[in-house]
Amino acid sequence: MVQPRIRRRAFDTVSPAPAAAPVTPAVKLTGFVRQFGQNRVIDGLDLSIAPGEFVALLGASGSGKTTLLRTLAGLDPVGDQDVTTPSTRAVVFQDARLLPWKKVWRNVALGLKDPGFRKGAVRARAEAALKEVGLGHRLDAWPSTLSGGEAQRTALARALVREPGLLLLDEPFAALDALTRLKMHDLVLNLWHEHRPAVLLVTHDVDEAIALADRVLVLNKGRIAAEEKITLERPRAPDARFQAIRRRLLGHLGVEAPASHEGALIAFPTGEAVQ
Numbered sequence: 042m043v044q045p046r047i048r049r050r051a052f053d054t055v056s057p058a059p060a061a062a063p064v065t066p067a068v069k070l071t072g073f074v075r076q077f078g079q080n081r082v083i084d085g086l087d088l089s090i091a092p093g094e095f096v097a098l099l100g101a102s103g104s105g106k107t108t109l110l111r112t113l114a115g116l117d118p119v120g121d122q123d124v125t126t127p128s129t130r131a132v133v134f135q136d137a138r139l140l141p142w143k144k145v146w147r148n149v150a151l152g153l154k155d156p157g158f159r160k161g162a163v164r165a166r167a168e169a170a171l172k173e174v175g176l177g178h179r180l181d182a183w184p185s186t187l188s189g190g191e192a193q194r195t196a197l198a199r200a201l202v203r204e205p206g207l208l209l210l211d212e213p214f215a216a217l218d219a220l221t222r223l224k225m226h227d228l229v230l231n232l233w234h235e236h237r238p239a240v241l242l243v244t245h246d247v248d249e250a251i252a253l254a255d256r257v258l259v260l261n262k263g264r265i266a267a268e269e270k271i272t273l274e275r276p277r278a279p280d281a282r283f284q285a286i287r288r289r290l291l292g293h294l295g296v297e298a299p300a301s302h303e304g305a306l307i308a309f310p311t312g313e314a315v316q
């Protein structure tokens with residue numbers, strides 16, 4: 042019997058290491074355009090966000106941050122352009138947007154997609170989400186009795202109860218006082234660790250972006266003009282490495298660092314010093 046001849050190509054003799062499986066992005070836009078009349082706000086933007094990645098978006102006022110966020114939330118038409126996002130998305134805006142005539146738990150229940158749940162099950166899920174944001178004791182409160190921070194916590198619970206693959210945060214802490222904002226940062230990071238959605242946080246606050254995100258993007262003229270990967274371990278102290286990233290991002294935004302930061306002599310742990 043004639044044995045079949047096995048022909049080997051030269052490169053078959055050395056097996057290549059198996060390539061790591063490519064991660065399918067949670068969010069993908071390629072050459073995305075959004076135009077209002079003659080105003081081309083988003084102009085050929087490329088964006089990819091990995092599942093579970095926390096991305097912050099900075100940009101001057103009017104640079105198109107909210108327009109981009111609304112696109113990813115599915116709130117704006119995209120025509121025949123390809124916009125890849127997870128099927129379940131949730132948005133938290135600067136104002137909590139609670140319905141004043143519904144109790145807190147019912148506001149949270151609005152986030153649930155499936156209206157077919159029995160009332161008891163809906164309340165139980167709303168309660169679990171409210172407990173996660175530290176409001177397990179305010180289920181039956183009216184929104185008008187909540188503080189600003191509590192209202193935003195409720196809005197976060199309403200978003201989380203959906204178990205979103207993508208959480209979109211449009212300056213959610215901007216209206217809060219500094220101390221409440223810091224507490225909200227901790228809360229958001231804890232919730233992100235627990236649920237691991239991809240996050241896109243729109244903010245004007247460079248420090249907030251560096252404190253929270255895996256990657257900070259700068260939007261300018263309708264495109265991603267710069268990006269910084271933040272590999273600092275969390276929780277992030279405003280140390281020399283933080284300040285260096287801050288200076289670079291402010292530079293990308295065309296802003297000079299304020300004197301209080303710029304003037305300080307910052308020592309690296311190695312003893313190296315930067316002005």
Ligand SMILES: Nc1ncnc2c1ncn2[C@@H]1O[C@H](COP(=O)(O)OP(=O)(O)OP(=O)(O)O)[C@@H](O)[C@H]1O
Nearest residue numbers: 077078080082100101102103104105106107108109
């Ligand atoms: N529905 C709309 N119709 C017409 N123009 C719009 C509409 N929405 C946004 N724009 C315009 O698009 C541009 C970008 O607006 P957008 O709100 O996305 O900016 P932004 O970066 O979020 O600004 P800010 O930081 O001030 O919130 C602005 O010039 C705005 O006037």
